[in-house]
Amino acid sequence: xxxxxxxxxxxxxxxxxxxxxxxxxxxxxxxxxxxxxxxxxxxxxxxxxxxxxxxxxxxxxxxxxxxxxxxxxxxxxxxxxxxxxxxxxxxxxxxxxxxxxxxxxxxxxxxxxxxxxxxxxxxxxxxxxxxxxxxxxxxxxxxxxxxxxxxxxxxxxxxxxxxxxxxxxxxxxxxxxxxxxxxxxxxxxxxxxxxxxxxxxxxxxxxxxxxxxxxxxxxxxxxxxxxxxxxxxxxxxxxxxxxxxxxxxxxxxxxxxxxxxxxxxxxxxxxxxxxxxxxxxxxxxxxxxxxxxxxxxxxxxxxxxxxxxxxxxxxxxxxxxxxxxxxxxxxxxxxxxxxxxxxxxxxxxxxxxxxxxxxxxxxxxxxxxxxxxxxxxxxxxxxxxxxxxxxxxxxxxxxxxxxxxxxxxxxxxxxxxxxxxxxxxxxxxxxxxxxxxxxxxxxxxxxxxxxxxxxxxxxxxxxxxxxxxxxxxxxxxxxxxxxxxxxxxxxxxxxxxxxxxxxxxxxxxxxxxxxxxxxxxxxxxxxxxxxxxxxxxxxxxxxxxxxxxxxxxxxxxxxxxxxxxxxxxxxxxxxxxxxxxxxxxxxxxxxxxxxxxxxxxxxxxxxxxxxxxxxxxxxxxxxxxxxxxxxxxxxxxxxxxxxxxxxxxxxxxxxxxxxxxxxxxxxxxxx
Amino acid sequence: xxxxxxxxxxxxxxxxxxxxxxxxxxxxxxxxxxxxxxxxxxxxxxxxxxxxxxxxxxxxxxxxxxxxxxxxxxxxxxxxxxxxxxxxxxxxxxxxxxxxxxxxxxxxxxxxxxxxxxxxxxxxxxxxxxxxxxxxxxxxxxxxxxxxxxxxxxxxxxxxxxxxxxxxxxxxxxxxxxxxxxxxxxxxxxxxxxxxxxxxxxxxxxxxxxxxxxxxxxxxxxxxxxxxxxxxxxxxxxxxxxxxxxxxxxxxxxxxxxxxxxxxxxxxxxxxxxxxxxxxxxxxxxxxxxxxxxxxxxxxxxxxxxxxxxxxxxxx
Numbered sequence: 001x002x003x004x005x006x007x008x009x010x011x012x013x014x015x016x017x018x019x020x021x022x023x024x025x026x027x028x029x030x031x032x033x034x035x036x037x038x039x040x041x042x043x044x045x046x047x048x049x050x051x052x053x054x055x056x057x058x059x060x061x062x063x064x065x066x067x068x069x070x071x072x073x074x075x076x077x078x079x080x081x082x083x084x085x086x087x088x089x090x091x092x093x094x095x096x097x098x099x100x101x102x103x104x105x106x107x108x109x110x111x112x113x114x115x116x117x118x119x120x121x122x123x124x125x126x127x128x129x130x131x132x133x134x135x136x137x138x139x140x141x142x143x144x145x146x147x148x149x150x151x152x153x154x155x156x157x158x159x160x161x162x163x164x165x166x167x168x169x170x171x172x173x174x175x176x177x178x179x180x181x182x183x184x185x186x187x188x189x190x191x192x193x194x195x196x197x198x199x200x201x202x203x204x205x206x207x208x209x210x211x212x213x214x215x216x217x218x219x220x221x222x223x224x225x226x227x228x229x230x231x232x233x234x235x236x237x238x239x240x241x242x243x244x245x246x247x248x249x250x251x252x253x254x255x256x257x258x259x260x261x262x263x264x265x266x267x268x269x270x271x272x273x274x275x276x277x278x279x280x281x282x283x284x285x286x287x288x289x290x291x292x293x294x295x296x297x298x299x300x301x302x303x304x305x306x307x308x309x310x311x312x313x314x315x316x317x318x319x320x321x322x323x324x325x326x327x328x329x330x331x332x333x334x335x336x337x338x339x340x341x342x343x344x345x346x347x348x349x350x351x352x353x354x355x356x357x358x359x360x361x362x363x364x365x366x367x368x369x370x371x372x373x374x375x376x377x378x379x380x381x382x383x384x385x386x387x388x389x390x391x392x393x394x395x396x397x398x399x400x401x402x403x404x405x406x407x408x409x410x411x412x413x414x415x416x417x418x419x420x421x422x423x424x425x426x427x428x429x430x431x432x433x434x435x436x437x438x439x440x441x442x443x444x445x446x447x448x449x450x451x452x453x454x455x456x457x458x459x460x461x462x463x464x465x466x467x468x469x470x471x472x473x474x475x476x477x478x479x480x481x482x483x484x485x486x487x488x489x490x491x492x493x494x495x496x497x498x499x500x501x502x503x504x505x506x507x508x509x510x511x512x513x514x515x516x517x518x519x520x521x522x523x524x525x526x527x528x529x530x531x532x533x534x535x536x537x538x539x540x541x542x543x544x545x546x547x548x549x550x551x552x553x554x555x556x557x558x559x560x561x562x563x564x565x566x567x568x569x570x571x572x573x574x575x576x577x578x579x580x581x582x583x584x585x586x587x588x589x590x591x592x593x594x595x596x597x598x599x600x601x602x603x604x605x606x607x608x609x610x611x612x613x614x615x616x617x618x619x620x621x622x623x624x625x626x627x628x629x630x631x632x633x634x635x636x637x638x639x640x641x642x643x644x645x646x647x648x649x650x651x652x653x654x655x656x657x658x659x660x661x662x663x664x665x666x667x668x669x670x671x
Numbered sequence: 672x673x674x675x676x677x678x679x680x681x682x683x684x685x686x687x688x689x690x691x692x693x694x695x696x697x698x699x700x701x702x703x704x705x706x707x708x709x710x711x712x713x714x715x716x717x718x719x720x721x722x723x724x725x726x727x728x729x730x731x732x733x734x735x736x737x738x739x740x741x742x743x744x745x746x747x748x749x750x751x752x753x754x755x756x757x758x759x760x761x762x763x764x765x766x767x768x769x770x771x772x773x774x775x776x777x778x779x780x781x782x783x784x785x786x787x788x789x790x791x792x793x794x795x796x797x798x799x800x801x802x803x804x805x806x807x808x809x810x811x812x813x814x815x816x817x818x819x820x821x822x823x824x825x826x827x828x829x830x831x832x833x834x835x836x837x838x839x840x841x842x843x844x845x846x847x848x849x850x851x852x853x854x855x856x857x858x859x860x861x862x863x864x865x866x867x868x869x870x871x872x873x874x875x876x877x878x879x880x881x882x883x884x885x886x887x888x889x890x891x892x893x894x895x896x897x898x899x900x901x902x903x904x905x906x907x908x909x910x911x912x913x914x915x916x917x918x919x920x921x922x923x924x925x926x927x928x929x930x931x932x933x934x935x936x937x938x939x940x941x942x943x944x945x946x947x948x949x950x951x952x953x954x955x956x957x958x959x960x961x962x963x964x965x966x967x968x969x970x971x972x973x974x975x976x977x978x979x980x981x982x983x984x985x986x987x
Contacts (some may be wrong), residue, residue: 378786389919396941404941442937443959445981609919615906640934648876 005099008212012096012219015646019223022424024063026230027238029327033319035128036326037178039270039277041138042246045592051245058244065361068292068555071135073411074128081125082157084118085164088634092167095179096219103579111367115186119168121355123189125161129154139441143300144307149232150289156225163218169193170214173200174207191491235289238366243286247365254519255373258306261379268483271336273318274326284316293368299351299600303613307366308358336383338375347612349375350387354603355561356480357406360594376481390480396483401471401492402437411435412467418453421466423500429464430457431535433503434516436509437472438637444644451664452508452532458667459544461505469496469505475511475562478600480604487523490515494525501527508532508660509603510562510636517567531563533573533635536586540579540663547580547666553630555662557586558620558643559596560636566658570594576659580666587627597623599634599642606638621646624654630657633662673701676752678752678762678771679719679727681709688895689763689867691828693821697761698831700792705815706730706760708744712732712837723831728755729839735846742847745774750842752779752816759792759812765867785820786808796930803921816822816967823867824926864898865914865921870896870929871943873916875931876903877954877972884910886976887931899923903932903941918941929934931972936962952976 058064060077065280066072095101096218104111132154136146144150166192170177185191191241194200214657229237259270266441276284293308294300300307318337319326325334338344350575358368379385394407412422423432433456438445471492478486497505497520505527507513517529528658530538539545555577563569578585591597601615610616621643624632631656632647634640644656674746675697680687697703705724707715719727720799730737730747730814737744748771750873752760760775762768764786776783788807789798795812797819812819865871872887887898902911902917916923917939928946933939940963951964952972961967968975 090816392922404937404944406941438937441933443962444937465944607918609912610906611912645906648903649907 009099011098012093012453015219015223016093016097016113019226022227023230026227029323030230030235032327033323034278034281034352035273036329037278037281038275038331039275039280041277041279041475045246047249049411050249054247054249055189055240055241056570058363058365059140060239064244064365067361070131071290071464074131074135077121077124078132078157080124081128081161084121085125085161087114087165088118089160089218092215093180093219095407096215100179102179102181103613112180112186115168116188119165119187119189122161122164126158127163129158139189140477141291141295143294145233145289145291145309145313149234152228153232153234155605156228158220159221160225163214163221165190165193167199169199169212170207173202173633174204175468176204176208180311200273223278233287233289236364239285240288241284243282243364243366246282248367252518252566253325254522256370257522260484260487265331265558267378268381269379269481270371270374271338271378271382272329272331272334273337274334276315276319280367282533283366283370283439284312284319287312287316287366288364289313289384290363292363293366294399296595296669298355298357298616299613300323301597302616302619304347304351305345305612311344311348311368311371312366318342334560336378338379338609342484346385347380351612353598353600353605354559355598356562356565356600357595372389373481377483378481380481381483386482387608388478389511389608390604392444392483393476394480394485395470397477397482397489401489402441403472403476404441406441406556408471409468411470412465413441414440414449415453415465415467418450419457420453421464423464423469424467426462427500428460428462429502431464431504431506432497432500433465434473434505434512435465435470436507436512436637437648438641439508440470441566442637442641444641448508448637448640448658448660450535451658452660454546455536455660455664455667457538459539461539461544466496466500469586472517473498473509475515476604476607477607478515479602480607486640490520490523491492494520494523496523497527499641503528505529506532506535508635508637510560510567511638514562514566520548531567531569531572532636533563533569533576536659536663537572537576537579540576545663545667547663549582550666551583552662553582554584555586555627556582556624556627556630556632557592558563558589558599558624558634558639559593560598560634560639561598563600563635564596565594573633573659576663577633580662586633587622589627593624597640599636599646601638606642614661615646617642618644618649621650623651625650625652629654631657632644633659635659673758673792674704674726674756675700676704676748676755676757676892677724678748678760679705679707679715680709680763680768681707681715683941684709684711684714686715686718687763687867688764688869689823692824692826693761694719694722694724694762694831695831696790696821696826697759697792698829700759700790702726704728704751704755704757706748708747709783710839712839713745715813716835716837716936720835721830721832722828723833724835725833726755727835729837730842731839731840732844732846735844739852740846741850742774742854743827744843746778746844747770747776747842749770749778751840754840754842759790759795759944760816760818761790762820764822768820772820773795777837779818781816781817781818781819782812782814783818785813786822787819788822788825789818807983823840824825824869824924836984837869865897865899865916865923868897868923868925870894870927871899871916871923871925871946872896872929872931872976873899873901873933873943874904874910874931874972875908875933876902878909883973886973886980890976890980890983893980893987894927894929896927896929901933919959930960931965931976933960934958935963947974949956 062076065075094426168187172194265553321335352372393403400408439449471489474486474489513531597620677697703724707729731750732781735743761927768783777903783795786921787797797810799808813850871979872891891898899916900914903917904910919940922942926947928943949964950966951960952968952975955968968973
């Protein structure tokens, strides 16, 4: 026996050393890749205390994972079970090398309590796995990647947990396994195994044999798993927590500002995989292909070639494919990752509506849009490769500052005769109304502008518009990757804004709201911005707009992505509707609020043909019809156009109205 | 009196409609010499005489088929221009026109301007539109001969009947097979190009089916118009995308645009806002299109359009 134990020590020492050595090398390589990519990453993380809270809430609390109930709970069980069995495995490892090692003899009370809890939590992992297996083999949702990788992981981990219990059971009955410690009554679950299989009645040598067998299966699986992790999608186990820790703390975010004046720049945007920054790379490592992004994605949902999950997977594959070149500094040979022969084609890239459903739902906070928008920049600025329909839109934006090419000097014409002064006529307004292109030129949206204008007059708001001085806000150009054009437009507006230094900017367009609030500060214009859904609610709350008692009928509300997911404005429009409609909250659609479904127009898709898959707006229109509401309210001129067209396509006569139009109906009679 | 050469571009054995405007423009500069590349001068001579072409030249170079060899076609035009002593060679700025005129200019080593909206042969100047029409550039063309492509519909075609001489002019050029046109495929409907049409009649979603577009086709035939469609009609599958007028379809500027059952969304309007006269037919009197049109007819397109076709028939 002594001979055997000595041999076991030696074998275990060698195996452990080899496993940890391989693991270390693999992880080191992953670190080196992060250090060797060329993109400029974010600096040192700020607000550390807040991030620690995030770690507790999102990682330990598993709050994000459980936004998908059943799968989330299964994950929580697996997560905690695995954490719980780690110290036990560690003790067994050490005991393999140093036979006498035992924590139980040092701190018996704590040790017993720990084992008791770990034994239960370990068993619950199996419950989690049972659900996972049910999902993979019975439910088979489309968004899950079915593959060897995932099945292998379930197999590995199940073996680890099953042998964990079997080892425990052996320790209860076998003095050899117990190492002089009394494990009687410590394991609630493993104890059942003992009586179930009558293990007490087995001979001592059988018990010893079983223990050693389970021990080696357990250890070899753990070591195999350790070596397997860094090269598989279960790299997630290592990268998820740091990625969550480093996540953007605010919901609001801006497109990365590219220094287009940089004369030394050889390339703009993201063309080759080595141009990622370390944080992008960490994002890729963190993905475990749970597919929640794909499930939410309007492009994937309507049969387009884009899936956020696939983009992350394909970028990760591309990164590993070129990792030797990245590490050797031999970057010239690396080929652009977007091509018609690769997995990421231009159709993939241009299918994105930038609705951010993927980022919002991602349990590990991967920033999918950072990849997509930067890649579009490269396509436009370096390759001049973009949907042909965008050519005219770009030209019009450049020449006239609006996508349709209406003469720039007629931008303020819609307001003529409405008593809304320009900034020249009223240089000291309380509210500067940034109208935006659609609301200035599109007849449908002008109706909204006119309703809002009248409401502002009734409420006695001291307001002015920029008129001719206003230029398109730059959202379309920026999201379409034309950073150069976008910055040209932004700069023009920034100059106009800084000249009149508005106390507060009002806009009825979520795209303008987002640009002015989150992206203009990077260009030197940082003024308070309010969306009309918020401002109108304010006016109602202050009794500056008095509502009459008429009911409006049943209303459902469509969240604009740029109002909701990009800026977190979910409640104000609902509160306003409820106040307008005798306290009746809007009927919610199936996909609503942070899981709201895009209208299809974001990310400059408004100006592209939808030739792939089915129509996003029709998909949404059907959902609107399912609510049985008399009308659908929204707060974005693009959403309104898209929904109107979608409903027409479905031959529905549900009315589509902006909040300002609804409110206008409630006011006109008593003004 | 000086002579102006005009490249008579033909499509499917017919003279391209916009060529007649170019002939009228050329007539303001002197005698008009027409150059043909397909050897069918006799078919066209009466038509061309009616617009003031005094001499029609069939260019021929052995057995070279010019429609297959753009390089030879360009050189033939150049040769014709020199041999007939024209002071300018003009044509329509169509894809073919732009291609051949540029090749001719190269062969002549003459100055070239394409997509011109005006031309003055007396002082050898042309006008071009820049920055989406915000600025007009006047270019002076130096040299004893210049080549110029004229944007379709820039000039009114004015009838000026006169006599015409037809000649066949054999030239000796080396054929090069660097570029060979093997096939020309018409996109989508195979109908005439919307962007060059002088009259367009468009249908929107109320057309309700692709079969119903027949009533527009019938009317278009009488009007010598091209049929277009709104995005909604294209999305609904009533018409191919090649017929789509609008921001994401064709940008058109006909002299007359008739919109049938179009609401006049901004996306559609952006594609046809430069039309000279807009006529709208819609049942909804509040349709935004009425605020953009010169004439509006409140009525059902299925009644109005056939009535219009009938009236046009009567007038024939």
